[in-house]
Amino acid sequence: MLDLAERITKEAAAAGFNLTKVSELEEKLGTSASDMKRAAAFLREKEDLRILEGGFLFPRGTRERLLEVLASMQSDITVASLRDSIGVSRKYTLPMLEFFDAQGLTRREGDKRILVK
Numbered sequence: 429m430l431d432l433a434e435r436i437t438k439e440a441a442a443a444g445f446n447l448t449k450v451s452e453l454e455e456k457l458g459t460s461a462s463d464m465k466r467a468a469a470f471l472r473e474k475e476d477l478r479i480l481e482g483g484f485l486f487p488r489g490t491r492e493r494l495l496e497v498l499a500s501m502q503s504d505i506t507v508a509s510l511r512d513s514i515g516v517s518r519k520y521t522l523p524m525l526e527f528f529d530a531q532g533l534t535r536r537e538g539d540k541r542i543l544v545k
Contacts, residue, residue: 429463429466429467429470432457432459432463432464432467433467433470433471435457436453436457436464436467436468436471436477436485437471437476437477437487439453439456439457440453440477440485440486440487440490441487441489441490443485443490444490444493445490445493445494445514445515445516445520445521445524446516446520447480447484447485447486447490447520447523447524448484448485449482449483449484449485450464450468450479450483450484450485451483453485468485475488476488478491478527480523480524480526480527481523481526481527482519482523484520484523486523486524486527491527494514494524494528495528495533495543497510497513497514498510498528498534498541498543499543501513504540505525505534505540505541505542505543506539506540506541507521507522507525507539510524510525510541525541528541529541532544
């Protein structure tokens with residue numbers, strides 16, 4: 429289990445802001461859905477990994493880097509402005525922002541987000 433958890437962590441981190449889907453990683457690693465669920469649950473308990481809406485893997489390192497980007501943004505934080513700042517599509521940007529909203533790290537006001545400090 430630890431070996432699979434380490435492989436998941438490594439692959440998810442390597443993807444950066446271009447988040448990997450659970451199903452894609454299952455196939456890439458040649459593992460079963462049940463083994464993937466167990467390893468992901470183990471990582472979730474350690475707070476090393478979260479699974480976002482759409483089945484995207486969101487590792488701790490990527491979350492921390494995204495918070496740094498959000499803190500450095502001078503203008504309003506919108507899906508479009510963050511997308512442009514991190515160089516990925518809306519497909520990845522929106523689930524990350526929604527996760528931060530749910531965690532209370534950002535607060536949505538209309539189309540804008542406010543970083544809660």
